[in-house]
Amino acid sequence: MDMRLSNRAVLEVRGLTKRFGGLTAVKNLGFEVNSGEIFGLIGPNGSGKSTAMKSVMGIERPTAGEVIFEGENVAGLPAHKIARKGFGMVFQHSRPLNRQTVLENILVALLPDSLFMLFPDKALVERAKWIADRVGLGNVMHRRPPTLPFADLRRLELAKAIARDPKVVLVDEPFAGLTRAEVDIFSDLIRSFRDEGRAVMLVDHNVKSVAALVDRVLAMYLGEEIVTGKADEVMRNETVRRVYLGGAIETHARPETSFKDRAPLLQVENVSVFYGKAQALENVSIHVHEGEFVSVVGLNGAGKTTLFNTISGFLPYGGEIVRGGDKLRGTSPAKIARSGLVQCPESRELFGEMSVRENLDLGGQHLPDDKRAAQLAWLFELFPILRERQGQMAQTLSGGEQQMLAIGRALMMQPQILILDEPTLGLAPVILEQLSKALTKLRETTAITVLLGEQNVTFALPHADRVYVLEHARIVWEGDPGRFASEAGADFL
């Protein structure tokens, strides 16, 4: 047999590009995955890694480029055709058929794409049972999904993805929402896919969490490849370190004792939150003093957004949240926001078909006309670009301008406490600099208390007086930003 042929990559991606309107999510990406290899596609939130995976699978149609599977270009085919050629995908969020058993759910994945199969084949049922055993669902195969713990639901997703014996398995964030013990079990399962000769491609946020699992890693940022190589090589790469950790960070922390309020303005005490069976926050306690700038850093999925949504009153929780001595439980989100605890959400939530000015005016709706005008004038000082864009529809703004508008709208509510959830998401470095300057100004010229959530450490540290690190639903580190790099930084590569 020709050795070169048998060693050839099962999956080859060349010049893959995906544009959404004016936004280029994936830019000229190229890599190959061999059978019997685990390949990681790594990048911070908004870097385009999930879009790249969806473009390979055919869920998104690539704008340009080739996806070559066993010598055949499958780019542009619909997902169901690509799947039948030998691809399986493990989704992060599962929506199993709740009235069917686990076994029947697996059986669905085995069915042919035919309108004439009225009775399931005995052989298919046997195969489904074998797969259930294979992923560790043997004991629960006759139960229905609503009665299963979260980890078993993830196993069910694995089972469906490998059901038809695919040559390429794509896994979207394999460990999201799993405990450390479960991470080990799932790592072993994914390794066993490799050992069976499949090509496995993982998408995740940072190298470290998958370093023990992957054979090779491609790190990407803003849709483009930074470097490809072994996990430890990639972690040593200068550009990767800069993207994740930043260069030398100048911090301006004010000591906690310099804040005059005796009891902190905002206290989150032992808060726990569950999404169904998955625990999103576990006994989280943080506090923020009046006028303080506190950053909560954590990777995607660590629970930052959940924490902020809990504080804003959107989620039921265990524990207590106290603001200025009063418990917030039972107060509606609208009332919390109106009383000056304002969140600028990660997803921005702009009114896309309204103008920039209308968006801002809605933020300042409750103010008397003269106060609103004054607030607006102040805001235009902070973000001059918004003054120029006043008449433009919000959805036609660039990503950076949209983020400024989202922050601006929150500021029009004259917050006492401003929560900023990942303002840097998917933004180019030059925009980050502008945002960073605005935050500096905010900190130096106003009394607004800021709670910032970020996975971009470079952005989160320079302004912060204090930093919390959130990991797997728990606070694992608290301290001065100057000590962050030496004490907690390694987890962020």
Place this chain on the structure above:
Amino acid sequence: MSNFFTTRLFFVSLALVVIAATLPLYVSGYVLGLLTVAFYFGVFAMAWDLLFGFAGEVNFGPTFLIGVGAYTAGILNAQFGWSVYPCIVLGALASVIAGLVLALPALRVRGPYFGLTTLVAVLMLQNFIVVFADLTGGEIGLTIPDVISINAGTNYWIALGFMTISAAILYGLSQSPIGLVLQASGQDPVQAGALGFNIVKHKLAAFIVSAFFSGLSGALLVFYFGTASVGTVVDVAVGVNVIVSAVLGGRRTVLGAALGAIFLIVAGEFLRPTGELATFIVSAVALLVVLFFPGGFLGAALSREARS
């Protein structure tokens, strides 16, 4: 799914059908007539549930499919003198073709637009009937010379038999591998695609099956009434009744939809002495069920079983 014949649902259904079959021996023709209409409505509602409950597509215009079947059968009989049975078969086929023409483009649009397309189709059909009054009888309605039978008992048995067979086929289909794939595509189209299923193909098939049973039932109903009119088989209000029946009986249950239809029609008739209030009361009950038991009659029972 293979052991349906041992489930409680099967025995309860069987008992209900057997009891229903003996009714002509001891109830009045008036009650039989009422139930006959209710059974045809039951098929409308079951056919609709296959689309909404399983394929996840809300068809706001069930009466488009029903109306095409009913009017095709009626016109062929009244205007061209064709005999009853070919008219019924052609009515069902016309409904399938009309369904295809509507669904092929409509299934390519996402979300609420599919529903809006189906709603517009009903209004167009209604307009067509009024405009081409020479052919269709217009607003007054079309008088059909032939009927299947003049005996109330026979008509009742035909309707019961038709509903039972339709229920068996539609329920069987919903529990078959095709039903599973359909349910998966309705619940999570992206994942169903990634599992290798052509979603448009499966949804189109569901639409065709739904159209066939709607059209067939519409055609049979016309030959029971002896007339075809906009108010009985096309009007949007009729479609709303079909939808309410299915939701009331329980989404994703097929059989529940028939129960809902029978409840809706029988309750409406019992409340007739209250005059105009009848519709209001039935609608209020429907609203309460939708708001507080969105699973419907059968849905609530089945999901309790699923949890245990």
